[in-house]
Amino acid sequence: MQTPEGHTTTLFAEEALQLDGGASLSPVEVGYTTYGALNADASNAVFICHALTGDQFVASNHPITGKSGWWVRTVGPGKLIDTDKYFVVCSNVLGSCLGTTGPRSVNPATGKPWGLEFPVITIRDMVRVQAALLDRLGVEKLFMVIGGSMGGMQVLEWLTTYPERLHSAVAIATAARHTAQNIAFHEVGRQAVMADPNWKEGQYYGAAPNPDKGLAVARMTAHITYLSEDALTKKFGRNLQARDTVSFGFDADFQVESYLRHQGSTFVDRFDANSYLYITRAMDYLDISSRYSGRLADAFKAAAHVRCCIISFSSDWLYPTIENKTVAHAMNAAGVPVSFAEIESPHGHDAFLLESPEMDAMIGGFVGAAAKALGTSEATS
Amino acid sequence: MSNALRADLKLIANLIEPGSRVLDVGCDDGALLDYLVTERQVDGRGLELGQAGVNSCVAKGLFVIQGDADNDLAEYPDDSFDYVVLSKTLQAVHRPREVLLNLLRIGKRAVVTIPNFGQWRVRFSLFQSGRMPVTKSLNRTWYNTSNIHFCTILDLFDLIEAEGITVKEFVPHTKDGRRLNVSKTRANWVADQGLFLLER
Numbered sequence: 311m312q313t314p315e316g317h318t319t320t321l322f323a324e325e326a327l328q329l330d331g332g333a334s335l336s337p338v339e340v341g342y343t344t345y346g347a348l349n350a351d352a353s354n355a356v357f358i359c360h361a362l363t364g365d366q367f368v369a370s371n372h373p374i375t376g377k378s379g380w381w382v383r384t385v386g387p388g389k390l391i392d393t394d395k396y397f398v399v400c401s402n403v404l405g406s407c408l409g410t411t412g413p414r415s416v417n418p419a420t421g422k423p424w425g426l427e428f429p430v431i432t433i434r435d436m437v438r439v440q441a442a443l444l445d446r447l448g449v450e451k452l453f454m455v456i457g458g459s460m461g462g463m464q465v466l467e468w469l470t471t472y473p474e475r476l477h478s479a480v481a482i483a484t485a486a487r488h489t490a491q492n493i494a495f496h497e498v499g500r501q502a503v504m505a506d507p508n509w510k511e512g513q514y515y516g517a518a519p520n521p522d523k524g525l526a527v528a529r530m531t532a533h534i535t536y537l538s539e540d541a542l543t544k545k546f547g548r549n550l551q552a553r554d555t556v557s558f559g560f561d562a563d564f565q566v567e568s569y570l571r572h573q574g575s576t577f578v579d580r581f582d583a584n585s586y587l588y589i590t591r592a593m594d595y596l597d598i599s600s601r602y603s604g605r606l607a608d609a610f611k612a613a614a615h616v617r618c619c620i621i622s623f624s625s626d627w628l629y630p631t632i633e634n635k636t637v638a639h640a641m642n643a644a645g646v647p648v649s650f651a652e653i654e655s656p657h658g659h660d661a662f663l664l665e666s667p668e669m670d671a672m673i674g675g676f677v678g679a680a681a682k683a684l685g686t687s688e689a690t691s
Numbered sequence: 692m693s694n695a696l697r698a699d700l701k702l703i704a705n706l707i708e709p710g711s712r713v714l715d716v717g718c719d720d721g722a723l724l725d726y727l728v729t730e731r732q733v734d735g736r737g738l739e740l741g742q743a744g745v746n747s748c749v750a751k752g753l754f755v756i757q758g759d760a761d762n763d764l765a766e767y768p769d770d771s772f773d774y775v776v777l778s779k780t781l782q783a784v785h786r787p788r789e790v791l792l793n794l795l796r797i798g799k800r801a802v803v804t805i806p807n808f809g810q811w812r813v814r815f816s817l818f819q820s821g822r823m824p825v826t827k828s829l830n831r832t833w834y835n836t837s838n839i840h841f842c843t844i845l846d847l848f849d850l851i852e853a854e855g856i857t858v859k860e861f862v863p864h865t866k867d868g869r870r871l872n873v874s875k876t877r878a879n880w881v882a883d884q885g886l887f888l889l890e891r
Contacts, residue, residue, distance in 0.1 A: 607768075617754075619749070635756075635758070638756055639756070639763075639766040639767075642736065642756060642766075642767065642771075643766075643767070643768045643771065647736075647754040648754055648756070649745070649748070649749050649753075649754050649755050649756065650755075650756045650757055650758075651742060651745045651746075651749075651757040652757055653742070654742070668742055668746065671746045671750075672745065672746050672749055674750075675746055675747075675749040675750030675751075676749050676750075678750065679749065679750065679751065679752030680752075682752060683752060
């Protein structure tokens with residue numbers, strides 16, 4: 311049985327993980343959760359890739375905040391990703407701070423937390439750890455890999471790196487590269503962390519106070535990018551927070567200020583500031599086509615057997631439709647069987663986590679058809 | 692399943708060789724593609740604007756990209772399909788000539804059907820009323836119709852000729868999919884729709 315803290319396992323103990331940046335890591339601890347049971351021929355595994363500040367608690371309560379899982383709407387018994395049918399695995403990404411090795415972990419060479427000595431990682435490095443975890447769990451081939459936002463980036467790297475291990479793939483509200491604007495917002499967040507005097511060049515672990523102020527500002531900035539202007543206006547407008555008039559001061563007069571401050575202050579309880587630096591850097595470094603002489607289609611040539619589904623949201627300006635559609639067209643040009651749709655939604659980037667009947671209909675149809683195709687191909691082979 | 696296929700779509704299906712690669716532009720709920728995939732073993736892909744159509748296709752196990760002929764065909768590589776189908780859509784695009792050329796760049800062959808604006812009822816309606824025809828198959832008024840580039844069968848023949856495109860087959864038919872064995876001039880009077888199998 312899974313404890314409330316999920317599982318942890320040690321990978322790359324004998325053979326080190328070779329990173330894109332040239333460094334290597336050994337060993338690598340991985341925190342993960344599983345739901346449902348692996349069937350006899352190990353053909354029902356679904357791997358869920360989480361977003362930047364997400365975690366492995368996809369359908370169970372968060373061990374620190376106590377809040378319900380971030381995709382409990384989608385994953386569970388009888389749900390879109392039905393844990394009565396599928397063996398669902400989700401792991402904390404490399405570089406994060408909830409059971410998987412990251413900058414807060416102890417560097418075996420020094421006996422102290424890594425801090426900024428931790429090697430810079432990439433999205434593909436995260437995927438390499440996920441593949442090793444699945445080896446450990448006895449899953450050779452995934453029925454499906456699925457994820458939104460940075461999770462979608464991992465899905466795309468699964469397709470470039472381990473296509474032979476996939477039957478189907480769903481990438482939601484994502485991109486195959488970070489644009490100048492994406493990098494710019496991340497840089498503001500990182501500078502906010504580094505400007506906090508408590509950050510201390512990343513060596514704040516132990517007795518020292520954490521760079522909470524800086525991390526909270528980073529989160530506030532990022533949170534704006536997850537919502538549409540329309541959503542902010544509808545939710546807050548110019549409404550005042552528990553007062554009748556403005557204070558002619560710098561209190562959180564407006565509801566939107568109060569909301570963002572709350573988002574920032576609760577975030578620091580569950581996230582490590584250095585992890586935030588490393589994971590945002592990994593996303594900034596993503597540019598899949600650069601490994602293929604600028605031809606994104608070439609990245610997916612080895613995945614022509616994988617059933618793919620790409621979804622964007624009309625009001626998402628962080629990873630807008632054009633970025634997602636570019637991926638779909640590249641896959642199409644590579645002969646990958648791919649479906650794509652832009653779902654109408656007012657919620658901005660965060661729409662992938664929220665109620666969306668059209669998205670559910672598309673994913674539901676895709677999962678059903680993928681299961682049917684797997685049945686057919688097994689019967690005839 | 693084959694019985695359920697609409698007669699006009701059956702006419703299209705009959706022109707497509709089994710086992711080929713087919714792109715259906717404006718594939719709607721995927722009825723034609725599904726038939727081609729299951730009954731003719733084609734490797735089929737769709738392009739469809741409406742979310743309901745996309746979801747319907749995906750649930751059938753088809754692969755479809757949400758988009759339209761004007762904006763998305765340019766993204767498809769040369770020679771990526773044996774056939775590209777454009778059924779009753781040419782009159783609704785912004786740049787019909789560019790779309791037609793794109794069809795034959797992407798596919799070795801194109802299957803195009805158009806509603807025939809030269810059909811006698813349409814001509815009579817314009818002649819008699821002096822207003823843009825509204826008929827059963829052209830059932831919207833001029834200001835809210837999505838059909839912005841109407842043409843007749845002879846108009847399309849002119850464009851095809853001007854672009855040096857070969858007509859492999861021409862199948863004029865009624866709106867319920869009954870084939871008419873008449874010349875193109877006669878078809879321009881009597882056919883509700885014209886079906887063209889085109890080649891570069």
